[in-house]
Amino acid sequence: MYAFVEAPASVPAGAGIDAAAIEAVVAGGVDAVVSRHDSAAPEATEAAIVAHARVVDAIAAANGAVLPARFAGGYADADALRAAVSERESELSAALARVRGCVELGVRALVPAGERVAAESGAAYMQARLERRRETERLAEELHAPLAALARDATQTVGATERLLLSAAYLVPEEAVAEFRELVARLEEAHPELGIVCTGPWPPYSFATAEAGS
Amino acid sequence: MTSSSAAAQQDVTLLELVDRVLNKGVVLTGDVTLSVADVDLVYVGLRVLLASVGTLEQLESAPR
Numbered sequence: 001m002y003a004f005v006e007a008p009a010s011v012p013a014g015a016g017i018d019a020a021a022i023e024a025v026v027a028g029g030v031d032a033v034v035s036r037h038d039s040a041a042p043e044a045t046e047a048a049i050v051a052h053a054r055v056v057d058a059i060a061a062a063n064g065a066v067l068p069a070r071f072a073g074g075y076a077d078a079d080a081l082r083a084a085v086s087e088r089e090s091e092l093s094a095a096l097a098r099v100r101g102c103v104e105l106g107v108r109a110l111v112p113a114g115e116r117v118a119a120e121s122g123a124a125y126m127q128a129r130l131e132r133r134r135e136t137e138r139l140a141e142e143l144h145a146p147l148a149a150l151a152r153d154a155t156q157t158v159g160a161t162e163r164l165l166l167s168a169a170y171l172v173p174e175e176a177v178a179e180f181r182e183l184v185a186r187l188e189e190a191h192p193e194l195g196i197v198c199t200g201p202w203p204p205y206s207f208a209t210a211e212a213g214s
Numbered sequence: 215m216t217s218s219s220a221a222a223q224q225d226v227t228l229l230e231l232v233d234r235v236l237n238k239g240v241v242l243t244g245d246v247t248l249s250v251a252d253v254d255l256v257y258v259g260l261r262v263l264l265a266s267v268g269t270l271e272q273l274e275s276a277p278r
Contacts, residue, residue: 003240046232049235052235053235056235068234068235068238068239068240069239069240070235070238070240071236071239073240073242084242088242092240095240106230108226199226199227199230202230202231202234205234205235206234206238208239208240
């Protein structure tokens, strides 16, 4: 299972994981793009993961809207797939409409390793920690807010680790991608102390969650 | 961009790809079949996460 697309699916040329043929399964109002395998789900090797990603890329290029499926989310047969879709069809259709014409861009910002100042007391330590946390949130918002303004939707995680300031994904209309990248470059210039990495464009993996459209 | 930071950027891109394929994307709950032990997938995901941070640190310290 590679992705859901709006019906009728345009199935790209080329093979899937383990060189299996790619085909579309009609499941109500949406189509699923899949390949058939003996086992329920392929093993998560680097080759299989990259093959999955290539197929999703090709599907995204051939269809107006795509919801990538998570790796290893297979079904016993077409009927099992249709049964799963039937319960979530309106959600899937709404999510497809939302990502139409958009790509995902990823941004991660890293702060330099901080020098640790020995705190004089427990209270001073807690105070310093609180201030660091506030500074992290302020800085992350300074980066995230202008980027999110260019995006149709965004997800962000602030301060996941001490050094990972911001880990975010943005659903950006294709025509705004260049502007988005320019903005990232400007933010990099404004914050030379941060390591900012922008990846993509990706198919909208981060906007195709189980909660999509809900 | 220097060749070392270009290589680091490529590494980051692969890791971001693995992170997306394994951790993001549609899952119609209740019908997911993981032939790989769940533990392995979690482990792979964790390694990817840790490695992305490590690679970003390399990228940051790489000469520009």
